[in-house]
Amino acid sequence: MIEEKAVILTSDEQRGLGHLVNGSVVNFNEPTLDVFNPARGTVIKHLEVGGKSAVEAVISAAEKALPHWRKTPAVKRARVMFKFKELLEQNSGRICELIGQEHGKIVHDAKGELQRGIENVEFACAAPELLKGDYSKEIGPSIDCWSEFPPVGIVAGITPFNFPAMIPLWMYPLAIVCGNCFVLKPSEKDPTSTMFIAELLYEAGLPEGVLNIVNGNHETVQLLLEDKRIDAVSFVGSTRVARAVYTSAVNQGKRCQALGGAKNHAVVMPDSDVDSVVNQLIGAAFGSSGQRCMAISVAVLVGDDLAEKFIEKIRLVSNGLRVGAFNNADNDFGPVVTREHKKKIEALITSAEDDGAEIVVDGRLFRPSDDLKGGFFLGPTVIDKTEIWMESYKEEIFGPVLQIVRVETLPEAIGLINKNAYGNGCCLFTGDGNTARIFSDEVRAGMIGINVPLPVPAATQSFGGWKDSLFGDLHIYGPDGVRFYTRRKTITQRWSSKKLSEEKQFSMPSNN
Numbered sequence: 071m072i073e074e075k076a077v078i079l080t081s082d083e084q085r086g087l088g089h090l091v092n093g094s095v096v097n098f099n100e101p102t103l104d105v106f107n108p109a110r111g112t113v114i115k116h117l118e119v120g121g122k123s124a125v126e127a128v129i130s131a132a133e134k135a136l137p138h139w140r141k142t143p144a145v146k147r148a149r150v151m152f153k154f155k156e157l158l159e160q161n162s163g164r165i166c167e168l169i170g171q172e173h174g175k176i177v178h179d180a181k182g183e184l185q186r187g188i189e190n191v192e193f194a195c196a197a198p199e200l201l202k203g204d205y206s207k208e209i210g211p212s213i214d215c216w217s218e219f220p221p222v223g224i225v226a227g228i229t230p231f232n233f234p235a236m237i238p239l240w241m242y243p244l245a246i247v248c249g250n251c252f253v254l255k256p257s258e259k260d261p262t263s264t265m266f267i268a269e270l271l272y273e274a275g276l277p278e279g280v281l282n283i284v285n286g287n288h289e290t291v292q293l294l295l296e297d298k299r300i301d302a303v304s305f306v307g308s309t310r311v312a313r314a315v316y317t318s319a320v321n322q323g324k325r326c327q328a329l330g331g332a333k334n335h336a337v338v339m340p341d342s343d344v345d346s347v348v349n350q351l352i353g354a355a356f357g358s359s360g361q362r363c364m365a366i367s368v369a370v371l372v373g374d375d376l377a378e379k380f381i382e383k384i385r386l387v388s389n390g391l392r393v394g395a396f397n398n399a400d401n402d403f404g405p406v407v408t409r410e411h412k413k414k415i416e417a418l419i420t421s422a423e424d425d426g427a428e429i430v431v432d433g434r435l436f437r438p439s440d441d442l443k444g445g446f447f448l449g450p451t452v453i454d455k456t457e458i459w460m461e462s463y464k465e466e467i468f469g470p471v472l473q474i475v476r477v478e479t480l481p482e483a484i485g486l487i488n489k490n491a492y493g494n495g496c497c498l499f500t501g502d503g504n505t506a507r508i509f510s511d512e513v514r515a516g517m518i519g520i521n522v523p524l525p526v527p528a529a530t531q532s533f534g535g536w537k538d539s540l541f542g543d544l545h546i547y548g549p550d551g552v553r554f555y556t557r558r559k560t561i562t563q564r565w566s567s568k569k570l571s572e573e574k575q576f577s578m579p580s581n582n
Contacts, residue, residue, distance in 0.1 A: 313328070
């Protein structure tokens with residue numbers, strides 16, 4: 071039930087300001103946050119911060135919708151997602167424009183993000199096959215036993231700014247097909263594409279209340295975590311916040327998967343094709359301004375001869391990259407998301423320099439065109455002679471910065487990765503199969519690439535890291551996603567044509 075003081079918004083100018091409740095955009099006249107165009111550094115809208123009234127509205131809507139939705143046949147739930155996929159493809163241009171306006175992501179990068187999200191919707195369409203239970207007949211005299219997979223209940227999703235389309239699509243399509251109702255809290259930095267996509271799901275035929283969105287900040291998140299009606303939480307963000315969300319959720323008995331930060335390493339062997347590796351790592355390090363949890367932020371070069379060749383080539387290629395606004399597809403990457411984040415990245419580059427590392431390419435010197443001079447831009451940065459004790463190495467920079475660490479052997483490279491606090495992903499470039507096998511077996515990280523710089527699993531697999539990159543037992547989306555958004559229920563049942571024994575039995579039941 072929407073409170074009387076809430077106002078339903080209808081005009082395009084107002085969309086994204088409020089919250090999505092029962093398929094309508096609603097405003098509760100709460101304080102607002104500024105949403106920026108990071109390429110210009112200007113405020114383009116104001117976003118309402120969801121307080122107690124907004125959180126109550128979205129959870130109540132989900133609670134009301136849940137009894138009917140969980141009883142809806144899975145195949146009918148999936149049909150909504152088939153239509154949703156079609157609408158996402160039809161509206162891809164508008165979605166990518168909204169991503170670019172608020173995130174700064176170049177249009178070709180936004181298209182790739184959206185396509186990855188659509189692939190997870192496709193997987194959700196097939197979820198009814200994975201919801202089938204197991205059946206065992208005659209486990210005892212006239213006794214059958216089977217398992218079912220009912221939904222968890224009401225799921226909260228908390229998503230970051232760097233993938234405003236893709237990461238929510240990792241979560242709610244699958245959760246919804248599994249029979250749950252979903253409350254999403256997207257990033258306050260770029261909420262409009264997320265809101266627009268959710269409205270398309272209602273256009274596809276989703277019943278009222280099955281998906282709701284509350285916008286806001288960390289206080290909004292805390293209100294969601296503290297509400298006893300929330301049964302499970304999916305989170306993607308920094309390690310510091312992931313740990314706090316996971317601790318808060320599990321202490322209250324909620325199921326939780328919280329994906330944190332990363333420091334992804336690429337090990338480059340002497341037998342690799344240096345030209346090819348440089349081209350691949352340029353995109354993996356600087357694509358989306360390095361604001362990816364799977365970005366390669368450290369190149370581990372094995373041997374000094376390789377290092378000298380690699381550094382000279384990456385210097386030349388990096389200096390030729392184009393940095394600018396999202397709507398020019400010739401640009402390679404755009405701004406970082408906020409002025410504060412730019413300052414943080416610059417400070418970490420400076421700290422590396424102060425610690426004795428060598429700045430090969432300095433993105434702090436980049437100057438955008440006059441029409442973009444207020445934007446939050448950094449050029450590509452390459453830092454050689456990085457040491458693992460340096461603050462810049464230990465921190466997740468989350469910007470267009472590639473650090474280089476030099477080692478002598480593969481075991482030294484593997485040991486360096488395994489000592490790192492993060493274990494999200496890493497990759498190896500080599501021409502030798504045995505080297506690849508050793509690396510895959512011994513490295514401690516959740517996602518491994520062999521001659522693949524961004525080993526993000528396909529939608530049919532599951533995404534997640536190890537160590538401080540994941541809190542919880544199950545990875546996100548794919549088969550692990552189905553397990554996370556359902557609970558196993560096992561039924562043991564007897565129907566006998568004979569009269570059951572009336573004798574008392576105190577021993578453990580068995581087949582003897």
